[in-house]
Amino acid sequence: MDHFGTTSEHLGAGAVQLRQHALHRPDAITYGQPITLEDHQASPMVVEPFRMLDCCRDTDGGAVFLLTSAARAKTMPGVRPIYIRGMGFGHNIRNWHGRDVYAHHDDVAPAAARAFAQAGIMLDDIDTAQFYDPFTISIIMQLEHYGFCKSGHGGPFVADGGIALDGKIPANTGGGQISGFYAAGFTPIIEAMKQLRGEAGAMQVKNANIALSSGHGLNGGVQNTWSHGTLILGNEP
Amino acid sequence: MNNIAALIQGEPDAPFWDAWRDGERFLLHRCGICGRHEWPATCCIEYGLSAMEWVEVPATGVIDSFTIFHRAYTKELAADVPYTLAVLRLDEGPYFHTRITGIAPESIRIGMRVRLRRGTGDSFPLFLPE
Numbered sequence: 001m002d003h004f005g006t007t008s009e010h011l012g013a014g015a016v017q018l019r020q021h022a023l024h025r026p027d028a029i030t031y032g033q034p035i036t037l038e039d040h041q042a043s044p045m046v047v048e049p050f051r052m053l054d055c056c057r058d059t060d061g062g063a064v065f066l067l068t069s070a071a072r073a074k075t076m077p078g079v080r081p082i083y084i085r086g087m088g089f090g091h092n093i094r095n096w097h098g099r100d101v102y103a104h105h106d107d108v109a110p111a112a113a114r115a116f117a118q119a120g121i122m123l124d125d126i127d128t129a130q131f132y133d134p135f136t137i138s139i140i141m142q143l144e145h146y147g148f149c150k151s152g153h154g155g156p157f158v159a160d161g162g163i164a165l166d167g168k169i170p171a172n173t174g175g176g177q178i179s180g181f182y183a184a185g186f187t188p189i190i191e192a193m194k195q196l197r198g199e200a201g202a203m204q205v206k207n208a209n210i211a212l213s214s215g216h217g218l219n220g221g222v223q224n225t226w227s228h229g230t231l232i233l234g235n236e237p
Numbered sequence: 238m239n240n241i242a243a244l245i246q247g248e249p250d251a252p253f254w255d256a257w258r259d260g261e262r263f264l265l266h267r268c269g270i271c272g273r274h275e276w277p278a279t280c281c282i283e284y285g286l287s288a289m290e291w292v293e294v295p296a297t298g299v300i301d302s303f304t305i306f307h308r309a310y311t312k313e314l315a316a317d318v319p320y321t322l323a324v325l326r327l328d329e330g331p332y333f334h335t336r337i338t339g340i341a342p343e344s345i346r347i348g349m350r351v352r353l354r355r356g357t358g359d360s361f362p363l364f365l366p367e
Binding site for chain 1: 282304305306307308322326330331332347
């Protein structure tokens with residue numbers, strides 16, 4: 001925010017958008033509770049720049065997916081398999097040792113490069129993105145790091161409806177971790193699977209064949225998130 | 238939180254906390270070969286663990302990043318809200334996470350020079366503007 005002029009209103013636009021998505025999901029923790037930008041701005045500051053409505057909440061619940069070979073999945077009755085098209089990881093411990101951490105704390109580039117290469121696709125081939133989003137800023141930063149918008153433009157991109165169902169890249173269509181449910185990395189994976197199976201209801205992305213799902217975390221005890229994982233999922237092998 | 242040294246007894250960082258508790262001395266882990274300072278305790282990325290030693294430093298630096306807590310992270314900090322948590326870049330090179338005291342949170346700026354606060358019985362090394 002200091003570098004790019006991203007504002008609290010940009011964060012708020014993301015919070016409102018996620019809440020809109022969750023309004024269509026009876027299993028979301030904020031189902032039936034729409035918010036406005038004014039609600040966001042009036043919510044108490046917790047740790048700057050995050051207000052209460054910028055943060056996800058602890059959620060009790062469970063999530064399961066079964067991982068098996070593509071050949072075996074096809075033999076399982078009543079199952080519509082989702083295929084792992086590509087995966088990659090990045091870890092910027094080198095930035096800790098190089099003492100250049102805080103402006104580049106996540107490590108999307110190597111994770112995305114490997115995952116996209118494995119899948120043999122380009123960014124434009126992604127039909128929907130499901131980002132790990134414990135805080136509103138996480139979506140903005142990942143939109144920039146993946147290249148869905150220019151560096152520093154993530155705030156206006158979200159405020160202009162870029163992650164809405166009819167936006168440039170429909171993202172976190174179940175409300176994400178902030179308004180849907182927080183189940184660590186399961187949240188984006190489960191929503192990607194729903195989209196690719198055509199089970200996303202009113203938030204279904206048309207012709208959703210390839211989805212991006214991300215995760216980040218790990219800290220080594222000295223720093224906030226600095227590892228990143230990229231998963232490219234598809235409804236065809 | 239009043240006896241951090243006891244909590245991390247036997248851990249690699251124990252000498253740091255012992256020195257702070259016993260005499261408000263501020264130590265960094267330094268490679269005896271290349272002279273690079275580290276915090277927390279670590280191996281030198283060039284020369285490994287055997288070259289590492291604890292050395293006392295003046296404990297001055299600049300604010301690299303900071304945020305303001307409007308809710309206390311632990312109940313012991315409730316009376317200090319709002320308080321500033323900062324990442325310092327110490328003059329010897331390493332980052333150090335601490336609270337900034339002696340200045341209103343809204344007056345703090347990135348790049349501000351800070352020094353260690355002594356003589357107030359702090360269980361954790363806190364900093365204030367130079």
